[in-house]
Amino acid sequence: MAPVRAVPVRDARGAWADIAALGVSQIVGYGTLYYSFGILAPAMARDVGWPTEWVFGTLSxxxxxxxxxxxxxxRWLDRFGAGRVMATGSVAAAGALVAAALAPAAPAFVLALVAIEVASTFVQYGAAFPLLVQLHPGTAQRSILYLTLIAGFASTLFWPLTTWLHGTMSWREVYLVFAAMNVAVCLPIHLWLARRPKASALPAVEAEPIAPVTPARGLVPPSLRSRAFLLMGIAFAFQSLVVSSVLVHMLPILSALGLGLAGVMVSTVFGPAQVAGRFTLMVFGRDLSPLALAAISAALLPASLVLLAATAPSAFGAAVFAALFGLGNGLYSIVGGTLPLALFGPEGYGALQGRVTSIRLIVGSVAPFAFALATDWIGVGGGLLITALLGCAAVLAFTAVGLLVKNAACAASNASANVSYDA
Known part of the structure; x- marks a missing residue:
């Protein structure tokens, strides 16, 4: 049996520093560019003279x-290095936030919002995961888990922070503050990470306590890659619909269900639930496959929506919903990075992650606007149930991917057995 290649101690220490720094940048990136929007959108709508639904349509x-x-x-992540792309993205994100804050009229505001979401693809998970794969390919799956553990606090910190800031200043001034945070906090981190040496460039010194977990090749054979990617993409698309619909409208949903101020308190359960789920996975779920994790995360999301619709306006029911949805979304974030890596391997991972991000964003782009229209037509409860039904399709798609991988493994095992018998 070939010995397991030891991971350098220097690389191990660097990995923890990389993960911690990248986690801070993800908290700021998601908090300023994503989680704050649902709170500021009504004020944006009043300022530009639009219905709130139109502002959410602009987000779509x-x-x-x-x-x-x-x-x-x-592709740029693979070609130029994820650290450099993320550093550029920090500048772009800050510029886009400033442009939105200074937009004199609706057309300029729309262009600035588009620029914000384009910049997000440079600085959020879609870029952060490939950066970890490039720097530490031997422990990428575990590093992704640790990163999402830290970044799970983004909503917990930025929902109340945005609410507090907006209570003392306009949404435009809030965006200027957020632009400064991207330059002062995220840019230095990404510049430092861009200069970090790759693990392969470091000399091996002694064994490192985190064993390599990233497969050299994916679980899916080349002949089935297209089919597996299609099924995985369908699953991520439906999950994106659920997540995008609810996260953007989280506080308005709870308020519409009669929870009032309690809704803000209940929403604070969401972030810690994300972190708790990831921490539990880190401690007890080491042997859980990415496919099993994907199915679990997909099932938790619609289950939580059904529970919220059935128990409203119960504050306890809403708290359980926030916990389950936070748990499912926390696992969903991990799956988005680890499942493509497990199925298809680390080669060309940046381009692969770009395709996954594209699917999730394109399909999820209709979710905030569509959910807002649905709730106008059939109420919040009806909108939640329809969204839950769509979320169940993700469970079916992930199950199909699992069957595909299982059948491929059985076929390979049978072929190997036949070769051995003939020999």
Whole structure:
């Protein structure tokens, strides 16, 4: 049996520093560019003279633009290095936030919002995961888990922070503050990470406590890669619909269900639930396959929506919903990075992650606007149930991927047995 290659101690120490720094940048990136929007959108609508639904429709267009750009972003991550792309993205994100804050009229605001979502593809998970794969390919899956553990606090920190800031200043001033955070916090981190040496460039010194977990090749044989990617893409698309619909509208949903101020308190359960789920996975789920994790995350999301619709306006029911949805979304974030890596391997991972990000953004781009229209027509409860039904399709698609991998493994095992018998 060939010995397991030891991972350098220097690389191990660097990995923890990389993960911690990248986690901070992800908290700021998601908090300023994504989680704050649902809170500021009503004020934006009043300022530009639009109905709130139109502002969410603009977000859908912006997400679509980000999805269309994502495949190019993925190729740039592989070609130029994810650290350099993320550093550029920090500057772009800050500039886009400033442009939105200074937009004199609706057309300029729309262009700025599109720029924000395009910049997001450079600095959020779609770029952060490939950066970890490039720097530490031997422990990439575990590193992705640790990163999402830290970044799970983004909503917990930025929902109340945005609410507090907006209570003392306009949404435009809030965006200027957020632009400064991207330059002062994220840019230095990404510049430092861009200069970090890759693990392969470091000399092996002694064994490192985190064993390599990234497969050299994916679980899917070349002949089935297209089919497996299609099924995985369908699953991620439906999950994106659920997640995008609810996250953008989280506080308005709870308020519409009669929870009032309690809704803000309940929403704070969401972030810690994300972190708790990831921490539990880190401690107890080491042997859980990415496919099993994907199915679990997909099932938790619609289950939580059904529970919320059935128990409203119960604050306890809403708290359980926030916990389950946070748990499912926390696992969903991990699956988005680890499942493509497990199925298809690390080669060309940046481009692969770009395609995954594109699918999730393009399909999810219609979710905020569509959910807003659905709730106007059939109420919040009806909108939640329809969204839950769509979420069940993700469970079926992930199950199909699992069957495909299982059949491929059985076929390979049978072929190997036949070769051995003939020999």
């Amino acid at each position: 267009v912006a997400l679509l633009a980000g999805g269309l750009v994502a495949p190019w972003t993925g």
